[in-house]
Structure formats: C-alpha cells, structure tokens
Amino acid sequence: MICYDCCFLVILDAMESQPLFQSRIGLGTWQMGEDPSQAKAECAAIAHALAVGYRLIDTAEMYADGVAESLVGKALGPFASSRRTEVTLVSKVLPHHANKSGTIKACEATLRRMQCDYLDHYLLHWQGSHSYESTIEGFLTLQARGLIRHFGVSNFDLEALQRWRVAEENVGSSSHSQSNQVYYALNQRGIEFDLLPAMNKLNIALMAYSPLGTGNLAQHAGLALLAAEHGLSAAQLALAWILRHPHAVAIPKSTHLARIEENWQASQIQLSATTLTQLDALFISPTRASRLAII
Ligand SMILES: NC(=O)c1ccc[n+]([C@@H]2O[C@H](COP(=O)([O-])OP(=O)(O)OC[C@H]3O[C@@H](n4cnc5c(N)ncnc54)[C@H](OP(=O)(O)O)[C@@H]3O)[C@@H](O)[C@H]2O)c1
Known part of the structure; x- marks a missing residue:
C-alpha cells in the first residue's frame, strides 16, 4: 500500500475552479435523527x-x-458560516416534491434546518412522477438565487440519465447534473458494466452510497483476511477500493467515533494492482448489464 496526499486528487469544478467535493470520504447520515435519545451522540x-x-x-x-x-445544521458550527467554503454539503429533494415550486420550497426548508445559506449539491433523490424538466427548472432557479452550487441526481440508471440529459437540453440549461449518487460497493458492482462508463463520458461524478454494503462488508471474513495482510480493516479496504476511481467519492455512515476515524483513513490508501486483482477474485466484476441496485 502506498500512502499519498489526498489533496492531490481533489476533483476540480471547472466553472468555479473550486473542488466539486472537498473530501473523497464523506459522512452519510441516513438513519440518524430517528431516535431522539441518540440525537446528542449523532450530533x-x-x-x-x-x-x-x-x-x-x-x-x-x-x-x-x-x-x-437539523442534526447536520447543529453540528456544522463554523462550517455553516466563516468556514462554509471548506465543506461540501449535499442534500436531496423527495421525488413527490420535485416539481419547480416544490423543489424550491423543499430546498429553502432544508437550508433552514441546516442553518446555512447554500448547498453544494442538491439531488433528486430518485425518479418520481414530476417531469425532469420541472425539477431542472427548480434547480436552475435555486442556482440563480445562489442557494445551490450544483444539482444532480440519485438512483439514476443509464436510461434515466440519458433522458435527464435530454431534459436539460429541452429547458435550455447550460448547467448539467454534476453527480449521480448510487449504490456502489464491492458486493454491488453492477454499475461498472454500463452506467459508470457513461457517467465518465458525461462528466458526472460518482457518489457511492452504502459503500460498506450497508455494513456487511465490514464483517466479510475473506475481505477482512485480505485487509489484515495490509494492516487495514475490511471497511478501509472496501472504501479505498471505491476511491481507485479518480472521480468517485464514498459516503459511509457511522455514529461510532473510532469507526469515523477508521473510515477517514481510507482516503489516504492507494491499492496496488495485485490487491485489486485479489479483490476481483473475491467480488466478481459484472459481465453483463443488470438492473440498478437501489436501497
Ligand atoms: N441516495 C440514496 O438513495 C441513498 C441510499 C442509501 C444510503 N445513502 C447515503 O449513503 C450513506 C451510507 O450508506 P448506508 O448507511 O446505507 O451504508 P454504509 O455506509 O455502507 O454502512 C453503514 C453501516 O456500517 C456500519 N459501519 C460504518 N463504518 C464501519 C466500520 N468501520 N466498521 C464496522 N461497521 C461500520 C455502520 O454502523 P455504525 O453507525 O454503528 O458504525 C452502519 O450500520 C447513508 O448514510 C446515506 O447518507 C443514500
């Protein structure tokens, strides 16, 4: 394993010469906020x-x-104000809110809860019944008002992504979706066959959700064995494997302080070709198109 400075791989946003993502490992927050007795610890x-x-x-x-x-808002502290440009904040609009006015209202409510002035990425959480054009119009209005820097999508397969690009053209948008947040992990490699190559061509960054296979990979015996040979944990190896894609970020969720640190260290690990081959033997890459995995 070779360590390197992760700043070297910061992904630059051509429009503003600001990074598209300020770090390649992010923190997921799904399932936080559900139990009030845990709120303090989650924050x-x-x-x-x-x-x-x-x-x-x-x-x-x-x-x-x-x-x-709201928990994110409480935890941000100076990252909501004086240090705001140092952090990349991502949130998502529910599909049933995602017509033009609903998207705008939902974003305004999100910003109030997060106690900040703008989001870096605002995504359509998954496809719903509103037209892509109306969602894009909402995103463009938010962008013009400075309330979001970028917009994007989530859980979009290849066909949906191509239709979204057509919708962007239909509304005459000069901005494009910057990211697609999809399930991608060692045990969920389906997107490698067609979606990921298409995203690369379209300059759409991969935000890998559930990168630990919702936690299962951290318990995987074969992965743990291979990781131990390199002085890593299974979780670290699973995350470093995602970051072999130069434009990908991974957003593992944890509320354990030690695991948060453990996962963070994955951003400083570069895997050798030999390790990648060993991982390919454990988790087979796709040989044909498959339905997009969605949680
Ligand atoms: N766009 C979408 O539709 C969508 C769907 C799903 C998820 N997401 C996003 O992706 C984020 C991550 O996905 P996820 O939460 O489903 O799954 P994940 O990050 O793959 O796994 C999270 C689970 O792994 C455990 N874990 C984390 N680090 C660990 C470590 N180092 N060792 C052992 N266990 C560890 C966590 O438990 P502890 O908390 O107890 O450590 C939690 O149970 C979500 O929080 C959310 O932000 C987006």
Missing part, C-alpha cells in the same frame, strides 16, 4: 467527522423527516 459524531477532516456530508429531507438535516 457529536458529525462534529467529530468534521474535526477529523471530513469535508463532505450527505443528508436528505427524507432522513428522519428532516431531523437528520
């Missing part, structure tokens, strides 16, 4: 992630009905 976990170096936080209006966003 402390988010603050700890920021203290350790995480500069990417993923949340959504759906998570605990907005409570996860």
Whole structure:
C-alpha cells in the first residue's frame, strides 16, 4: 500500500475552479435523527467527522423527516458560516416534491434546518412522477438565487440519465447534473458494466452510497483476511477500493467515533494492482448489464 496526499486528487469544478467535493470520504447520515435519545451522540459524531477532516456530508429531507438535516445544521458550527467554503454539503429533494415550486420550497426548508445559506449539491433523490424538466427548472432557479452550487441526481440508471440529459437540453440549461449518487460497493458492482462508463463520458461524478454494503462488508471474513495482510480493516479496504476511481467519492455512515476515524483513513490508501486483482477474485466484476441496485 502506498500512502499519498489526498489533496492531490481533489476533483476540480471547472466553472468555479473550486473542488466539486472537498473530501473523497464523506459522512452519510441516513438513519440518524430517528431516535431522539441518540440525537446528542449523532450530533457529536458529525462534529467529530468534521474535526477529523471530513469535508463532505450527505443528508436528505427524507432522513428522519428532516431531523437528520437539523442534526447536520447543529453540528456544522463554523462550517455553516466563516468556514462554509471548506465543506461540501449535499442534500436531496423527495421525488413527490420535485416539481419547480416544490423543489424550491423543499430546498429553502432544508437550508433552514441546516442553518446555512447554500448547498453544494442538491439531488433528486430518485425518479418520481414530476417531469425532469420541472425539477431542472427548480434547480436552475435555486442556482440563480445562489442557494445551490450544483444539482444532480440519485438512483439514476443509464436510461434515466440519458433522458435527464435530454431534459436539460429541452429547458435550455447550460448547467448539467454534476453527480449521480448510487449504490456502489464491492458486493454491488453492477454499475461498472454500463452506467459508470457513461457517467465518465458525461462528466458526472460518482457518489457511492452504502459503500460498506450497508455494513456487511465490514464483517466479510475473506475481505477482512485480505485487509489484515495490509494492516487495514475490511471497511478501509472496501472504501479505498471505491476511491481507485479518480472521480468517485464514498459516503459511509457511522455514529461510532473510532469507526469515523477508521473510515477517514481510507482516503489516504492507494491499492496496488495485485490487491485489486485479489479483490476481483473475491467480488466478481459484472459481465453483463443488470438492473440498478437501489436501497
Ligand atoms: N441516495 C440514496 O438513495 C441513498 C441510499 C442509501 C444510503 N445513502 C447515503 O449513503 C450513506 C451510507 O450508506 P448506508 O448507511 O446505507 O451504508 P454504509 O455506509 O455502507 O454502512 C453503514 C453501516 O456500517 C456500519 N459501519 C460504518 N463504518 C464501519 C466500520 N468501520 N466498521 C464496522 N461497521 C461500520 C455502520 O454502523 P455504525 O453507525 O454503528 O458504525 C452502519 O450500520 C447513508 O448514510 C446515506 O447518507 C443514500
């Protein structure tokens, strides 16, 4: 394993010469905010992630009905004001809110809960019944008002992504979706066959959700064995494997302070060709198109 400075791989946003993502490991917040008795610890976990170096936080209006966003808001501290440009904040609009006016209202509510002035990435959480054009119009209005820097999608397969690009053209948008947040992990490699190559061609960054296979990979015996040979944990190896894609970020969720640190260290690991081959033997890459895995 070779360590390197992760800043070297910061992904630059051509429009503003600001990074698209301020760190390649981000903190997921799904399932935070659901139990009020855990709120203090969850808020402390988010603050700890920021203290350790995480500069990417993923949340959504759906998570605990907005409570996860509120927890992020409480934990941000100076990252909501004087240090705001140092962190990449991502949230998502629910599909049933995602017509033009609903998207705008949902974003305004998210910003109030997160106690900040703008989001870096605002995503359509998954496809719903509103036209892509109306969602894009909402995103463009938010962008023009400075309330979001970028927009994007989540859980979009190849066909949906191509239709979204057509919709962007239909509304005459000069901005494009910058990211697609999809399930991608060692045990969920389906997107490698067709979606990921298409995203690379379209300059759409991969935000890998559930990068630990919702936690299963951290318990995987074969992965743990291989990881131990390199002095790593199974979780670290699973995350470093995702980051072999130069434009990918991964957003593992944890509320354990030690695991938050453990996961963060994955951003400083570069895997050798031999290790990648060993991982290919454990987790087979796809040989044909498959339905997009969605949680
Ligand atoms: N766009 C979408 O539709 C969508 C869907 C799913 C998820 N997401 C996003 O992606 C984020 C991550 O996905 P996820 O939460 O489903 O799954 P994940 O990050 O793959 O796994 C999270 C699970 O792994 C455990 N864990 C974390 N680090 C660990 C470590 N180092 N060792 C052992 N166990 C560890 C966590 O438990 P502890 O907390 O107890 O450590 C939790 O149970 C979500 O929080 C959310 O922000 C987006």
